[in-house]
Amino acid sequence: GDSVTQMEGPVTLSEEAFLTINCTYTATGYPSLFWYVQYPGEGLQLLLKATKADDKGSNKGFEATYRKETTSFHLEKGSVQVSDSAVYFCALRSGAQKLVFGQGTRLTINP
Amino acid sequence: EPEVTQTPSHQVTQMGQEVILRCVPISNHLYFYWYRQILGQKVEFLVSFYNNEISEKSEIFDDQFSVERPDGSNFTLKIRSTKLEDSAMYFCASTQKTGRVETQYFGPGTRLLVL
Numbered sequence: 001g002d003s004v005t006q007m008e009g010p011v012t013l014s015e016e017a018f019l020t021i022n023c024t025y026t027a028t029g030y031p032s033l034f035w036y037v038q039y040p041g042e043g044l045q046l047l048l049k050a051t052k053a054d055d056k057g058s059n060k061g062f063e064a065t066y067r068k069e070t071t072s073f074h075l076e077k078g079s080v081q082v083s084d085s086a087v088y089f090c091a092l093r094s095g096a097q098k099l100v101f102g103q104g105t106r107l108t109i110n111p
Numbered sequence: 112e113p114e115v116t117q118t119p120s121h122q123v124t125q126m127g128q129e130v131i132l133r134c135v136p137i138s139n140h141l142y143f144y145w146y147r148q149i150l151g152q153k154v155e156f157l158v159s160f161y162n163n164e165i166s167e168k169s170e171i172f173d174d175q176f177s178v179e180r181p182d183g184s185n186f187t188l189k190i191r192s193t194k195l196e197d198s199a200m201y202f203c204a205s206t207q208k209t210g211r212v213e214t215q216y217f218g219p220g221t222r223l224l225v226l
Contacts, residue, residue, distance in 0.1 A: 030211075031211060032211045036217070041219075042219055043115070043117075043202060043218050043219035043220050044202060044204075045217070046214050046215075049212075049214065051211070089154060091154075093211045093215075094211055095211065097142065097144070097167050097209055098144070098156035099144075099146075099154075099156065099215055101153050101154040101155075102153065103152070103153045104153070
């Protein structure tokens with residue numbers, strides 16, 4: 001079945017550091033790929049998405065590129081802020097209606 | 112901006128009791144979902160619902176679970192006889208259309224604790 005694997009957390013960085021959170025997937029067909037973010041005490045919010053190979057999703061300085069050849073959708077940001085501290089979830093959606101999530105990566109940014 | 116809301120935000124119940132978790136999806140959305148996240152584990156799909164019918168469910172969604180859209184705005188998840196292992200965060204989500212490119216919009220979740 002479809003699955004998503006994210007890098008183990010927690011991840012702790014200093015402000016203005018470069019961020020990469022790795023995400024790889026296994027899916028039949030051609031899934032859409034998503035990054036969701038969960039800030040403390042809040043629900044899951046869509047951060048960005050990509051619906052076909054080589055698409056780049058971007059939002060709030062975050063980017064991720066749909067790489068079919070490596071089945072990856074790594075999340076990057078050039079300069080993180082304290083306000084980026086949250087849990088980040090990679091997810092995919094193929095033919096079925098459901099989203100399949102990775103295990104989440106907790107990110108803490110220190111001033 | 113329209114959002115999905117959920118009530119209650121927290122619920123504590125005794126094992127064997129029935130609980131109903133409530134969700135108000137975005138008003139023009141037609142497809143509704145429940146997910147859950149056991150502490151420290153992945154967010155897992157439970158069920159999807161469209162046109163007053165379950166359209167897909169996971170193996171987790173057994174006979175103890177049911178969903179209902181009792182009126183034009185609410186979408187509920189009922190657990191008939193709660194177990195300790197039902198303790199989790201439950202998320203409701205909705206979309207206007209179906210299809211792999213559609214974004215699912217999530218509520219803030221209900222944290223359920225079964226004692």
